[in-house]
Amino acid sequence: MSRCTHAVFNQSTPFVDVNLFTTHCALADALSFNYAGFDAARFAGLGAEMGSAEMQRHARLANTFTPQLRTHDRYGHRVDQVDFHPSYHALLAAALRHRLHGAPWSAGTGGHVERAAAFMLFTECEPSVLCPVSMSYAVMPALRANAAIYAEWAAGLASDRYDQRFLPFQEKTGLTMGMGMTEKQGGSDVRAITSRADIDGEDAWGRRYRITGHKWFFSAPMCDAFLVLAQTPGGLSCLFLPRILPDGTVNTIAIQRLKHKLGNHANASSEVEFDAACAWLVGDEGRGVPQILAMGALTRLDCALGTAGLMRHALSLALHHTAQRQAFGRSLADQPVMKNVLADLALESEAATALALRLARAVDHSENGQDASGHETLCRRLLTPIAKFWICKRGSLFAQEAMESLGGNGYVEEQGEGVMARIYREMPLNSIWEGAGNIMVLDLLRALRAPGMASALEYEISPVRRAHPALERTFATTLQAIDGLREEAQARCLARDLALLLQAALLRQHASDAVFDAFCASRFEAAADVFGLLPAGVDLDAIITRAMPVQMA
Numbered sequence: 076m077s078r079c080t081h082a083v084f085n086q087s088t089p090f091v092d093v094n095l096f097t098t099h100c101a102l103a104d105a106l107s108f109n110y111a112g113f114d115a116a117r118f119a120g121l122g123a124e125m126g127s128a129e130m131q132r133h134a135r136l137a138n139t140f141t142p143q144l145r146t147h148d149r150y151g152h153r154v155d156q157v158d159f160h161p162s163y164h165a166l167l168a169a170a171l172r173h174r175l176h177g178a179p180w181s182a183g184t185g186g187h188v189e190r191a192a193a194f195m196l197f198t199e200c201e202p203s204v205l206c207p208v209s210m211s212y213a214v215m216p217a218l219r220a221n222a223a224i225y226a227e228w229a230a231g232l233a234s235d236r237y238d239q240r241f242l243p244f245q246e247k248t249g250l251t252m253g254m255g256m257t258e259k260q261g262g263s264d265v266r267a268i269t270s271r272a273d274i275d276g277e278d279a280w281g282r283r284y285r286i287t288g289h290k291w292f293f294s295a296p297m298c299d300a301f302l303v304l305a306q307t308p309g310g311l312s313c314l315f316l317p318r319i320l321p322d323g324t325v326n327t328i329a330i331q332r333l334k335h336k337l338g339n340h341a342n343a344s345s346e347v348e349f350d351a352a353c354a355w356l357v358g359d360e361g362r363g364v365p366q367i368l369a370m371g372a373l374t375r376l377d378c379a380l381g382t383a384g385l386m387r388h389a390l391s392l393a394l395h396h397t398a399q400r401q402a403f404g405r406s407l408a409d410q411p412v413m414k415n416v417l418a419d420l421a422l423e424s425e426a427a428t429a430l431a432l433r434l435a436r437a438v439d440h441s442e443n444g445q446d447a448s449g450h451e452t453l454c455r456r457l458l459t460p461i462a463k464f465w466i467c468k469r470g471s472l473f474a475q476e477a478m479e480s481l482g483g484n485g486y487v488e489e490q491g492e493g494v495m496a497r498i499y500r501e502m503p504l505n506s507i508w509e510g511a512g513n514i515m516v517l518d519l520l521r522a523l524r525a526p527g528m529a530s531a532l533e534y535e536i537s538p539v540r541r542a543h544p545a546l547e548r549t550f551a552t553t554l555q556a557i558d559g560l561r562e563e564a565q566a567r568c569l570a571r572d573l574a575l576l577l578q579a580a581l582l583r584q585h586a587s588d589a590v591f592d593a594f595c596a597s598r599f600e601a602a603a604d605v606f607g608l609l610p611a612g613v614d615l616d617a618i619i620t621r622a623m624p625v626q627m628a
């Protein structure tokens with residue numbers, strides 16, 4: 076009896092062995108706009124590695140064989156260890172080798188921009204291992220407020236060697252850090268924190284405390300140390316909490332369980348309790364929120380970068396699949412309605428890339444002494460909540476539409492092989508953590524009150540003034556809204572309009588004319604309800620050709 080019931084055909088090939096950088100015009104153009112001196116050879120190497128079948132295999136395995144918590148050994152002692160699949164370690168080692176964590180702080184001009192572009196490319200391979208990487212990057216400025224700890228930890232946080240061993244920091248070749256703010260009764264409103272820090276003495280690292288309490292979300296608990304918020308006698312304060320104390324004693328941090336999450340499966344997110352855990356003050360007592368927000372502002376940058384990377388990955392999968400799949404007599408990519416969808420996704424992806432990298436330049440210039448006028452510092456303050464809010468909000472809609480272009484196969488994971496489904500599950504996270512959407516727009520209202528902000532904004536938007544009538548109308552109403560600034564309920568509208576104006580200004584400067592024209596014609600003329608509403612006259616082919624990733628021979 077023949078077992079051959081049918082032939083399998085008209086399916087797209089796996090999207091592997093693609094150079095994710097050399098086929099990504101939008102990223103290359105945004106990168107050279109923000110840092111003309113970037114190392115093209117480094118990026119070509121990174122793009123090839125991230126798109127390789129081997130790295131994609133690691134991504135699949137790390138998300139299929141998820142982290143496992145061991146709370147106790149078989150004799151009943153607490154061990155509080157998380158075991159990861161070897162592919163998780165391979166990915167994390169690659170991220171540190173590519174210097175995506177603490178290294179840019181000593182890299183000089185352009186270091187933060189290059190790191191941002193590399194972070195986006197890495198996200199196209201695997202986003203969830205980047206959680207501890209992002210926190211280790213972001214912690215550096217906040218940690219400087221305790222000079223003694225910074226002196227001993229900074230080199231380890233910038234080391235390009237990944238050391239997974241559970242050892243005291245002095246014995247390790249590379250270190251990672253996380254953060255703990257969110258408690259059961261409050262995440263956004265950190266004033267509700269109940270963890271208590273009692274003074275325990277003074278030593279070489281400054282004032283020492285004992286923390287008692289919990290954290291409801293505590294990601295990457297195998298990091299070597301954390302910045303946490305707790306209530307000290309002087310109010311809510313930021314504390315440095317190592318997993319192993321300098322004398323080799325394991326700190327009293329009990330990992331209660333790992334979260335069962337929608338996505339982000341390769342990353343362990345835990346719940347912890349502190350039983351008089353030892354910690355040191357970072358900054359001043361009572362100033363914990365601004366102190367830890369020095370870290371939070373940078374993880375927000377990474378949320379925007381990560382979402383832009385995920386968008387590009389989803390777009391590439393959609394373009395790759397629809398170019399190969401035939402329906403109704405021609406390829407899906409040649410069907411006019413599908414072209415409109417693909418081109419619209421391409422616009423959104425390029426606009427996200429442009430805004431996220433512009434923010435990275437503001438970070439770079441304000442950190443590297445290239446901001447005598449203070450303009451870049453203002454841009455950093457303004458663009459952080461705008462980019463985090465708008466790019467991350469667009470991410471989930473984007474992933475849904477990209478998934479739909481793969482039809483039913485887009486919805487199927489099949490032991491982690493269905494990458495689009497993984498992207499879809501990952502997308503909402505960047506919008507929730509590090510300050511959810513509403514928190515971002517409230518922060519934007521505060522940012523807009525800074526002296527000089529209105530003129531900084533006008534300067535950033537000036538490249539597109541009078542370029543398009545609908546854009547000009549949005550600009551006028553946005554200025555009025557900023558003048559009012561009392562309408563908290565309208566804050567999301569304001570954030571959206573500012574994001575679109577800034578994105579248009581950037582696309583004008585470094586995207587193609589077809590991309591810029593289509594962006595203005597679609598984003599300012601009418602509300603963008605769903606993707607695929609580009610009006611007649613838009614050059615769909617030119618936009619798609621610019622976005623198309625090509626597999627290496």
Ligand SMILES: Cc1cc2nc3c(=O)[nH]c(=O)nc-3n(C[C@H](O)[C@H](O)[C@H](O)COP(=O)(O)OP(=O)(O)OC[C@H]3O[C@@H](n4cnc5c(N)ncnc54)[C@H](O)[C@@H]3O)c2cc1C
Nearest residue numbers: 254255256257261262263292293294344508509511513514
């Ligand atoms: C996978 C994962 C990992 C995480 N890892 C960490 C970690 O490592 N460390 C850590 O500290 N936290 C972590 N978090 C927690 C995360 O940062 C919080 O969930 C987030 O900040 C929101 O806090 P919440 O959950 O308490 O929600 P809430 O604060 O209750 O907010 C709920 C909703 O209300 C909105 N809201 C709040 N205040 C206002 C207001 N004034 N006006 C209008 N709307 C408002 C918010 O925008 C949100 O949409 C993680 C979360 C997830 C999902």
